[in-house]
Amino acid sequence: MSDILTLMNGRLNLAEKFTGALFIVMTAWWAVLYFSFGAQLSEQNLYWAASYQIIAWWGGIYGLMSSRAWGGFKSLMGKSILFFSIGLLFQGFGQSVFSYYTTILGVDIPYPSIADIGYFGSIIFYVLGIASMAKVAGAGVRLRNLGGKALALFIPMGMLIFSYAFFLSNYTFDWSSSLRIFLDFGYPLGETLYVSLAVLAFILSKNILGGIMKNSLTFLMMALVVQYFADFNFLYQAANSTWINGGYGDFLYTFAYFLMAISLIKIYRALKRFETENMASHDIT
Numbered sequence: 077m078s079d080i081l082t083l084m085n086g087r088l089n090l091a092e093k094f095t096g097a098l099f100i101v102m103t104a105w106w107a108v109l110y111f112s113f114g115a116q117l118s119e120q121n122l123y124w125a126a127s128y129q130i131i132a133w134w135g136g137i138y139g140l141m142s143s144r145a146w147g148g149f150k151s152l153m154g155k156s157i158l159f160f161s162i163g164l165l166f167q168g169f170g171q172s173v174f175s176y177y178t179t180i181l182g183v184d185i186p187y188p189s190i191a192d193i194g195y196f197g198s199i200i201f202y203v204l205g206i207a208s209m210a211k212v213a214g215a216g217v218r219l220r221n222l223g224g225k226a227l228a229l230f231i232p233m234g235m236l237i238f239s240y241a242f243f244l245s246n247y248t249f250d251w252s253s254s255l256r257i258f259l260d261f262g263y264p265l266g267e268t269l270y271v272s273l274a275v276l277a278f279i280l281s282k283n284i285l286g287g288i289m290k291n292s293l294t295f296l297m298m299a300l301v302v303q304y305f306a307d308f309n310f311l312y313q314a315a316n317s318t319w320i321n322g323g324y325g326d327f328l329y330t331f332a333y334f335l336m337a338i339s340l341i342k343i344y345r346a347l348k349r350f351e352t353e354n355m356a357s358h359d360i361t
Contacts, residue, residue: 091138091341095131099334102128106327121322126175128330129168135337136165142344152208157343159205160296163198164336167303170194171329178321188255195307196259199266202300206270209293210277238268264311271304292342299335306332 105124113120139161146154173191177183185191249257278297306328313319 089345092338095134095334095337095341098131098134099330102131102330103327106322106330109322110324110327118321121320122175122179125321125326126171126179128326128333129171129175131330131337132164132168132171132333135333135340136161136163136168138337138344139164139340142340145344145347152211153347156205156208157340159201159208160336161340163201163205164333164340166194166198166201167329167333168194170198188253188259192259196262196266199263199270202270202303203266203273206273206277206300209296210273234272240264263307267304267307271300274300292339292346295335295339295342299332299339302328302335303332 102124106128109120109124139157143154143157143161146157148154148158170191170193173189173194174185177185177189177191251257274297278293306325309325309328310319313325319325
């Protein structure tokens with residue numbers, strides 16, 4: 077498996093090129109359907125919506141493979157990559173179930189459904205990934221100062237208040253479906269938690285490995301933020317019955333999966349660069 081990664085991360089950077097090519101193909105396909113036909117070709121839209129999840133599957137599998145280079149569960153960084161990869165795969169699972177209902181069965185997907193195992197499961201693993209990444213950066217030590225405590229308090233608090241005011245302030249409880257109530261609250265609050273923690277972790281983690289990880293972490297934070305807005309938009313459109321399969325909301329998910337896949341690739345390459353520079357410095361000494 078390490079030989080595959082070495083091949084995919086050679087001089088031509090095939091992994092990033094392949095991921096970029098997938099994204100370009102999905103984007104061009106979507107743009108034709110959305111801008112030329114106004115997302116009115118329902119069957120073609122469903123086929124596209126069932127196809128872009130390949131980016132999530134590819135990125136998640138690549139991340140699982142590359143986590144071995146960091147030591148897997150034996151290291152905090154390895155666990156962090158594993159958690160993000162599993163979270164991305166959970167997203168792929170949720171999308172696959174969604175597509176099965178809409179494309180194969182030709183019916184609206186129920187809520188809650190098996191797809192929510194994937195969608196909500198990804199939130200849990202993203203939070204675990206951010207927590208592991210924060211430990212690598214020594215976030216606990218940095219949070220002891222006043223500025224760190226303020227960030228840890230105000231970023232999550234501000235986003236939680238916003239999510240509550242937007243989605244839940246006029247919520248009507250239907251106690252006949254306790255699982256639905258749990259998900260109705262869990263989705264916006266869980267997504268707010270991981271994106272606020274991601275922003276906080278990025279601020280505290282930008283100097284990991286002497287700054288080599290800064291570019292990778294930028295893509296990772298962007299992926300989580302875009303994922304948040306994609307989920308935020310879905311909840312809003314679903315609540316207002318304006319969601320369209322193959323619409324701009326689906327493209328937001330495509331972009332989020334692309335950024336997450338690229339970030340996992342860049343994290344792996346950052347490790348290789350770090351190892352190479354360390355080996356060179358040892359040779360000099």
